[in-house]
Amino acid sequence: MADIRPFCCIRPVPEEAAQIAALPYDVYNREEAKAAVAGNDRTFLRIDRAETQFDDSVDTYAPQVYEKAHDLLWEMVEQGDYIQDASACYYIYELTMNGRTQTGIVACASIDDYVNQVIKKHENTRADKELDRICHVDACDAQTGPIFLAYRSNEIINRVVTKVKALPPVYDFTAEDGIGHRAYIIDEPEDIKAIREAFERIGDIYIADGHHRAASAVKVGLKRRDEHPGYDGTEEFNYFLSVLFPDDQLMIMDYNRVVKDLNGMDEASFLERMQSLFEVGEPQAEAVSPGRKGEFCMYLKDRWYRCGIRKCDRSADPVEGLDVSVLQNVLLSPVLGIEDPKTDRRIDFVGGIRGLKELERRVHTDCKAAFAMYPTDIAELFAVADAGLLMPPKSTWFEPKLRSGLFIHALSR
DSSP: OOOEEOBOOEEEOGGGHHHHOBOOGGGOOHHHHHHHHTTOSSOTHHHHTGGGGSOTTSOTTOHHHHHHHHHHHHHHHHTTSEEEOSSOBEEEEEEEETTEEEEEEEEEEEHHHHHTTSEEOOSOOOHHHHHHHHHHHHHHTEEOSOEEEEEOOOHHHHHHHHHHTTSOOSEEEEOTTSOEEEEEEEOOHHHHHHHHHHHHTOOOEEEEEOHHHHHHHHHHHHHHHHHOTTOOSOSGGGEEEEEEEEGGGOOEEOEEEEESOOTTOOHHHHHHHHHHHSEEOOOBSSOOOOOSTTEEEEEETTEEEEEEOOGGGOOSSTTTTSHHHHHIIIIITTTTOOOOTTTOTTEEEEEGGGHHHHHHHHHHHTOSEEEEOOOOOHHHHHHHHHTTOOOOTTOOEESSOOOBSSSBEESOO
16 A cells, blocks of 8 residues: 655745746756856746856765755745645646646655655665765755656546546746646545555555656655664655656657667668568658557668568567667677676667657767667556566656756654
8 A cells, every 4th residue: 555645745835836937957958058047037946956056166966066955945935935734635747748638646655665665766766866866855855856656547536636626726938848737725524534545555565767766755755764673654755746647648758779880880780681571662762750569660771671570589578679779689689789788888779759850960960870669668667667667768758858957855843
């Protein structure tokens, strides 16, 4: 059973929410983050990426960077840019992209559920990335970027969400990228009780996006337990900020691959090798997208090819059966010599949000071939996590991205 509880959220005053809300910290490099905060002293990115407040001589991970994040956050609270709700509530976070809406429950999830694998992961994490967010959460004494969780759709939760969404939202704005954001408060005791009990009956919760944020939040919580040996489990540091979405509302986009060389082959030889490994269609000048699982599209020398995975290469294994796994195991590793896609600089990954034109651009600039993948399905993600396995890197791309700074969970205030 999952312990998903309400909390006393620190959130922007409504008139400032649109200015404050920011894309997640990890979609920017340092230069991009500096450009994004220039001339905008309200954006939460200043806090998520506080190195933007220093010149480039200061290391991104220096202690004073995290101290600055703490100071900026609590200055905004003290100045009245943020308010804290007096009672523990759930919140609804609705995002709309290209006319499609998904609605999640903002809540706090238990670190024990993460440790005990009630909350399941499908990716490994890197220690250096974890350390950054551990320092940020610990210094700020708050979690500021929610973890994106998923669960199998539940009728009771759906009914409460529908009821509350009939009321006026506390936030309603469209960001510069065209994504619509609405938020509602679930504060009626009977609704809070219904949601908490519904989650208690849900056996499995899944991390969709934010594995590093989740691992970091849990490690800060465990650290606080060591610092408070008399803890009773109800303290805020035992929980981490999350938005939980039902599986039937989620969209996973393709996560595509580009390779920078053909391992010594010219295009004609490489195409001949591809034809021996996959069911390769006729060349097309116009861009094509894969239409089903078991199919991907390749861009090579100004032409697109629809490629089918052969029956002998398919697998019932939840990981080996993923299209991205087949591409890796049949082509990238044995033919192109890309053994570890996490570390090999000869491969790069392009989120589906960038479109097929970006794949063409890369092949025309710094790459030799591109592979447009069919999106991994949410059921495939659940199957991998349920089996206790891990997906290959860059298997899923979720859109739209949750904004940081709209919902804050304080650990000791």
